[in-house]
Amino acid sequence: FQVGLLVSVKRFFLFLFEIRVKPDKSGVVTDGVKHSMNPFCEIAVEEAVKLKEKKLIKEVVAVSCGPQQAQETIRTALAMGADRGIHVQVAGKDYENLGPLQVSKIMAALAKKEEAQLVILGKQAIDDDCNQTGQMTAALLDWPQGTFASEVSFEGDKLKVVREIDGGLETITINTPAVVTADLRLNTPRYATLPNIMKAKKKKIAIMKPEDLGVDITSRVEVLRVDEPPQREAGVKVETVQDLVGKLKDSGLV
Amino acid sequence: MLVNKVLRASVRSGIRLQSSSAANAVASASNHVPSGGFCFELTDQQKEFQQLARRFAREEIVPAAAAYDKSGEYPFPLIKKAWELGLVNGHIPQEYGGMGLSIFDSCLITEELAYGCTGVQTAMEANSLGQMPVIIAGSEEQKRKYLGRMTEEPLMCAYCVTEPGAGSDVASIKTRAVKMGDEYVVNGQKMWITNGGKANWYFLLARTNPDPKGSAGKAFTGFIVDADTPGIQVGRKEMNMGQRCSDTRGITFEDVRIPKENVLIGEGAGFKIAMGAFDNTRPPVAAGATGLAQRALEEATNYAMERKTFGRLIAEHQAVSFILAEMAMKVELARMAYQRSAWEVDQGRRNTYFASIAKAFAGDIANQVAADAVQVFGGNGFNSEYPVEKLMRDAKIYQIYEGTAQIQRIIIAREHLGKFKKGPR
Numbered sequence: 001f002q003v004g005l006l007v008s009v010k011r012f013f014l015f016l017f018e019i020r021v022k023p024d025k026s027g028v029v030t031d032g033v034k035h036s037m038n039p040f041c042e043i044a045v046e047e048a049v050k051l052k053e054k055k056l057i058k059e060v061v062a063v064s065c066g067p068q069q070a071q072e073t074i075r076t077a078l079a080m081g082a083d084r085g086i087h088v089q090v091a092g093k094d095y096e097n098l099g100p101l102q103v104s105k106i107m108a109a110l111a112k113k114e115e116a117q118l119v120i121l122g123k124q125a126i127d128d129d130c131n132q133t134g135q136m137t138a139a140l141l142d143w144p145q146g147t148f149a150s151e152v153s154f155e156g157d158k159l160k161v162v163r164e165i166d167g168g169l170e171t172i173t174i175n176t177p178a179v180v181t182a183d184l185r186l187n188t189p190r191y192a193t194l195p196n197i198m199k200a201k202k203k204k205i206a207i208m209k210p211e212d213l214g215v216d217i218t219s220r221v222e223v224l225r226v227d228e229p230p231q232r233e234a235g236v237k238v239e240t241v242q243d244l245v246g247k248l249k250d251s252g253l254v
Numbered sequence: 255m256l257v258n259k260v261l262r263a264s265v266r267s268g269i270r271l272q273s274s275s276a277a278n279a280v281a282s283a284s285n286h287v288p289s290g291g292f293c294f295e296l297t298d299q300q301k302e303f304q305q306l307a308r309r310f311a312r313e314e315i316v317p318a319a320a321a322y323d324k325s326g327e328y329p330f331p332l333i334k335k336a337w338e339l340g341l342v343n344g345h346i347p348q349e350y351g352g353m354g355l356s357i358f359d360s361c362l363i364t365e366e367l368a369y370g371c372t373g374v375q376t377a378m379e380a381n382s383l384g385q386m387p388v389i390i391a392g393s394e395e396q397k398r399k400y401l402g403r404m405t406e407e408p409l410m411c412a413y414c415v416t417e418p419g420a421g422s423d424v425a426s427i428k429t430r431a432v433k434m435g436d437e438y439v440v441n442g443q444k445m446w447i448t449n450g451g452k453a454n455w456y457f458l459l460a461r462t463n464p465d466p467k468g469s470a471g472k473a474f475t476g477f478i479v480d481a482d483t484p485g486i487q488v489g490r491k492e493m494n495m496g497q498r499c500s501d502t503r504g505i506t507f508e509d510v511r512i513p514k515e516n517v518l519i520g521e522g523a524g525f526k527i528a529m530g531a532f533d534n535t536r537p538p539v540a541a542g543a544t545g546l547a548q549r550a551l552e553e554a555t556n557y558a559m560e561r562k563t564f565g566r567l568i569a570e571h572q573a574v575s576f577i578l579a580e581m582a583m584k585v586e587l588a589r590m591a592y593q594r595s596a597w598e599v600d601q602g603r604r605n606t607y608f609a610s611i612a613k614a615f616a617g618d619i620a621n622q623v624a625a626d627a628v629q630v631f632g633g634n635g636f637n638s639e640y641p642v643e644k645l646m647r648d649a650k651i652y653q654i655y656e657g658t659a660q661i662q663r664i665i666i667a668r669e670h671l672g673k674f675k676k677g678p679r
């Protein structure tokens with residue numbers, strides 16, 4: 001069973017960094033902050049490469065939408081084992097306003113253009129935590145979706161996806177072509193090896209613009225303000241359990 | 255013209271220019287001279303290598319380092335993982351299955367791994383030191399046999415020169431190799447051999463010319479010795495002050511027979527080979543010391559941004575911020591020094607002057623910076639629950655191995671005066 005696969009990757013702050021809101025409250029400070037691939041996107045790439053190693057997938061194409069630096073993220077995916085990359089150029093203000101709706105339109109257009117049978121994304125990006133792009137992409141393509149995947153396998157030409165849901169695990173079978181979004185426990189992403197980093201240099205990254213795909217990226221959403229979460233206030237100490245219950249009742253929590 | 259440069263350079267610094275990717279690196283380095291001239295920018299690939307090593311160090315080495323330091327156990331699982339990622343044996347040319355990395359690229363990786371733990375990093379670096387004589391002086395067969403196996407499985411090798419009675423004074427080593435038919439019979443004692451107990455093969459330096467008046471440059475021979483050769487007795491693992499997980503041992507050679515095919519170049523060529531290796535291995539050692547210093551600086555800075563005294567963060571007290579400033583100065587300069595020395599040898603030039611400066615400086619500042627880190631931590635710094643006392647213990651050896659701080663100064667003085675005699679700058 002040989003299919004082509006698109007995996008979408010996004011870059012943001014290295015997840016250990018402390019986020020600071022810009023003084024004008026229009027967003028967060030991005031200058032000089034170390035960026036890397038979104039952790040869930042790494043898991044998506046790892047799954048794609050694994051499927052290729054199992055010979056269930058013919059080709060893995062890594063896609064990223066963004067400014068010039070998006071190519072670094074694509075290179076990381078190539079070094080992990082993706083075959084080629086596509087960089088959809090979006091820069092400046094357009095990039096700041098780029099949201100799940102726009103990205104999913106691009107992904108849908110690319111999935112059709114590349115005749116992909118499977119699109120894998122991280123379940124959400126750690127900057128906006130939207131958890132929408134995968135779902136929207138599936139809707140735009142009218143394809144089935146397996147989201148929050150903690151296990152993915154082929155059963156004939158159908159896809160079996162074990163999903164992490166609030167109540168536990170849900171196993172579904174969906175037809176291909178399909179969209180899958182990767183959750184934390186799907187796999188542990190590999191390190192790119194040094195030889196693979198060197199090989200990745202020879203792999204091609206195609207560059208295009210959203211217009212080339214016939215996608216309009218104007219945003220329907222306007223960010224009014226970004227605030228830091230309220231400062232944590234000091235707690236109150238009580239003497240006895242009775243006092244504690246009393247206080248909880250007073251504040252309506254019990 | 256490039257061909258001539260390659261031929262001359264290959265005797266000195268050897269391989270780097272033979273391997274295609276290193277040649278590309280050199281070519282792109284020299285084509286890429288920006289309009290400003292001197293360039294401090296890394297290529298994208300160098301940045302990716304650095305990122306890989308950095309991630310590996312922080313995610314794999316750092317969490318395991320303290321336990322290895324306490325137990326002294328050889329960190330083979332870490333070495334194996336690093337080997338699988340291509341982080342070890344970077345110097346081996348691509349023809350023999352290696353990465354054929356330039357010395358500069360190897361140094362970038364070395365600095366990042368040393369940040370994690372210099373004990374682990376030294377175990378890996380000892381491979382490079384042992385391999386270097388083979389890389390610069392080995393025949394096709396020798397390279398294929400002994401370098402090839404290093405890329406097929408995660409094996410270790412060792413550089414076997416120092417003796418109980420001779421460290422800096424290599425010319426007075428006493429291990430004897432006597433030619434008997436098609437073999438050499440070796441007797442003697444080596445000491446402080448890193449990877450001594452784990453090596454699959456050794457580079458051995460032994461005296462083949464018994465005449466004490468003969469010139470040192472012709473009296474020694476370099477051999478490749480399989481570690482399972484009968485007559486080799488591996489001593490106990492030595493318990494050292496620092497880099498404790500690295501395996502350091504004494505090795506005794508008792509009537510060890512080495513086939514003549516395992517002689518490097520020929521009888522009497524050993525001294526030059528042994529010394530020639532250093533021009534390539536001193537920059538990475540300096541990089542290792544810089545990695546340790548960087549770690550010390552970061553740990554001290556993190557601590558200073560959390561600990562409070564007299565109502566303020568200690569980093570806000572000038573006494574402490576000045577300590578951090580001087581640590582930062584030293585780390586940046588050590589980095590520039592090793593990068594220059596690595597770049598020089600990659601360009602095909604003799605880099606002895608820069609290599610010794612880098613190694614001497616980095617070794618000295620690593621000790622200063624580690625001790626300063628302990629100072630910034632105060633009482634906590636002295637305690638084994640905090641990471642900096644280990645750095646101080648690990649740093650000391652950088653002033654001793656690969657040429658002591660004093661030997662480096664002899665070399666630097668000799669090079670400097672030599673240049674001076676040649677004329678004005």
